[in-house]
Amino acid sequence: METLAIVLLGFFAAGYFVLAGADIGTGMLLPFLGRTDRERRLVIASFAPFFLGNEVWLIASAGLLVGCFPDLEGELFTGQFGVLVPLLVAWVVRDMGLWLRGRVGAPAQGSVPGGGRAWRAVCDGAVVCGSWVVSLSWGRLLAALFTGAPDTPATGLSAIVAALAVAALFAAHGLGFAAVRLTGLPYERTRRLTGRTRAWQSFALTGALMAALPLLAGLSLPLAASAADGTTLALLVPALLLITPLLVATQAWTWWTFRHRVNRPSYL
Template identity: 65%
Template sequence: MDILAIALLGFFATGYFVLAGADLGVGMLLPYLGREPGERRLVLASIGPFFLSNEVWLIATAGVLIGCFPTLEGELFQGQFLVLLPLVAGWIVRDAGLWWRGRGASRGWRSSMDALVVCGSWTVALSWGALYAGLLTGDPFRPASGSLTVFTALAVALLFAAHGLGFAALRLTGKPYERARQISGRTPRLHSFALTAVVMAALPLFAGTRLPLADSAADSVTLSLLVPALLVVTPALVAAQVWLWRTFGHRVTRPSYL
């Protein structure tokens, strides 16, 4: 059961980085992709149907970690609190900007909400990079420091941005699409997104090899209850995600509710 629990943890974490990494990357590049209010609404419309469902994968990852690896979860959350705090704060700020943007009609209000989206997206990406740096140092239970942390945080954040750029090239039209293509170059759009998706998927999988997962698994009774339940729920989650992409995966040509 512990092997299945580890596999489920890796599956959910990979799904989050590949899927949510795209909408975070789009949020990071919002000022570049959308130069005018109408263009920014179009850019945000590209992630509108997806960002909440993508966050479900992070919630599922946290749920598996708490339920199946309680000792590791406690040590990791306590040791990396100074990194996880800005990560959660950035997540809340980004989502607040997306939800509140359409609540005001003035240009100043929407510009302020756009700033929340950009700042929150960058904060989340940089925080993941800082957390990743802690795993690279060999001590996942305390924040990393020094030049390696700065370099890793920036590298991971730029990877998020590149992933979002590939997603934008698949979803956008008009001038925002042209700007996305200017950076991605002549590489086929789907190939560019697929390449960054592979790298994004590798991040949590490599991180998992740096954690003592096998030694931190819950007892067999707990796993025998949780793992079968997760195996039942997982296909439904995947099916819902597939339906969402098939329904809303076309290019956006007009603003949405955001």
């Protein structure tokens, strides 16, 4: 049961980095990909159908960590408190920017002329800043996990380099996703950076690297030693095995339904 729990944790964590990394990375590049309000709406529309479903993988990872690896969870959440708080705050800020962008401050709701444009600029800033802080926070957290010390935050030059490197990988993954999803001028801007590489090839390569991040971090952690007792695992692991195919099927259906390139803005 311990082995199954470890495999499931790695599966959910890798799934989160691959799937959510795409929308986070695209959000990081929003000012570059979208130069006008309509273009930015088009960029947001490229990941709008996915971002909430992608976040479910992080919730599943956190829930599995709490239930199946309580000792490690305690060390991680206590020792990395200063890293997790900015990550969670940025996550909320980013999602608020996405949800509220087209719902508050529009002239039709009685705001002053131009208020809608100003509000959308604020929300776009929330999406961009939130995406960057999330990616940088993951980089700093992974820097600590790679050392096998989940209870000690990474500091110094190594933490800075790791945070910047992981953020760059998030951005590259988002660029690959944008090349698969966008049309028009935003798409042409992605091709300036991806070059002659086929869009799906670039996205698949960065996806493999994103999946490797949590898996490599997990190799440095004492997962087996911190696993819950056999009775707890015997209760939780079978339940997770039943839920996992449903999660995968739902995710696959969403990506298949919205597989085509976007050519007009969404409600966001």
